[in-house]
Amino acid sequence: MRFAVSYSTPAYGMDPERLVGFARRAEECGFEGLYVPEHVVLSQGATFGGVQMPTDLVYGDPLELLTFVAGATERLLLGTAVLLLPYHHPVVLAKRLATLDVLSKGRLRLLTVGLGSLPGEAQAVGVDYASRGRRADEAIDVLRLLWSGEDVSYSGEFFEFEGLSSFPHPLAPLPIHVGGSSRAAARRAGARGDGYFPGGALTPDERAAQWELVRTTSGRDDLEYTRWASIEVTPDAVAAYEAQGVTRLVVTTPDLDELTHFAKRFQLP
Template sequence: MKFAVSYSTPFQGMDPDKLVAFAQHAEACGFEGFYVPEHIALYPGAMFGRMELPTTLPYGDPLDLLAFVAAATDRILLGTAVLLLPYHHPVVLAKRLATIDVLSKGRMRLLTVGLGSLAGEAAAAGVDFASRGRRTDEAIDILRLLWSGDADGVSYSGEFYRFENLTSFPHPLAPLPIHIGGSSRAAARRAAHRGDGYFPGGALSPEERAAQWDLIRTTSARDNLDYTRWAPTDLTPQTVEAFETQGVTRLVVNPATLDDLSAFAERLALTP
């Protein structure tokens, strides 16, 4: 089992010293990865489940945050949970992600993308809310196409994006895995057909989780997909075993303090 941490600037703040200290301590404790979330904009009435999101929550740009963390660390992998892919132009995004990967010496390995659930956020980005799934599918294909292109360039013609003979260098040091985040059967199908892994949301029943993972396993042409899950910080070796029996390969926790990071690492016997 691999273990990663999530740092949520809306709740842990944007203090740069605290961010760096948290990432460095997570790395020293032996955590594999460091995740950050994304919202590009909030507004009155924006809901996360049954909770209204305060409009002043400081959601930092996830890729800027990860570049900042990469400069202050050496080993920890960089991830998003989740990057709202339909609100990013894939040609621009391909360049940003590849740049972070090269400058971090190949650590942009935990990219997780999702559709977003706030209609007002889609409107603010100029995206038709109903089209965001199809946009995401095209964007995933374009990212991989641009990262595999040669000096002659690549071309694409889809419903939302079109270009001819484009090149995008630098390429990532190795092909970037693209994990799919979400809480729906549609997200599970996207993971099966286009993803390198699945990272479902936290508010699913055990039966629905099992059904979605079974859908992925039975419809994907691959048998080595990553299966990432959120987990509580009070995990024990016994509860980790329970996750393993469900096929989970990575657990992401959100410790609040450096002491919480240390206690988790000691309890689960993590090693740097």
């Protein structure tokens, strides 16, 4: 089992010293990587899980946050949970992601993309909310195509270009994990992803069904399966996660000492 941590700017703030201190402590403790979330904008009346979201939550740009973290650490892998893929143009995003990977010496290994669940956010960036899944599928294909070589062409429903080259390329093929809490997300992970990172509000039976859907859709046996877990998770609970096929657990806490205690409990390297 691998263990990573999440840093939430809405909860912990944008203080640069706190972010760097958190990332360095996670690296010192032996955590594999650090994840950050994304929201482009928040609108009045937006709800998540049936709860209205305050409009003054501070969401830093995830790629800028990870670039800052990369400059202050040496080994910590970099991740998003999740990057809202339909709200980024993939030609521009391909450049940004590859640049981050090169500057971090190949540490952008935990890129997780999702669709977003706030219609107001889609409207604000000019994206049709109903078609964001198809748009994300094309975006994944465009990213991989631009990273594959030069003089590449693409023609789809949302994106079209001919004879383009985009450099730099990532130092190694970038894994793209898919996040979400639906069977459509599971199918996307199996068809186009290198791993699945489902949300938290699923029944055990639905989790098992979605992971099986990922596996049968992909036809692969090397997909990664990432899940959220409590910072107080026990070794027995970790064993239960492993029995479900989970390969990585992501925990979160604002308390640096809790990171240290967790690392000692599981004897992280």
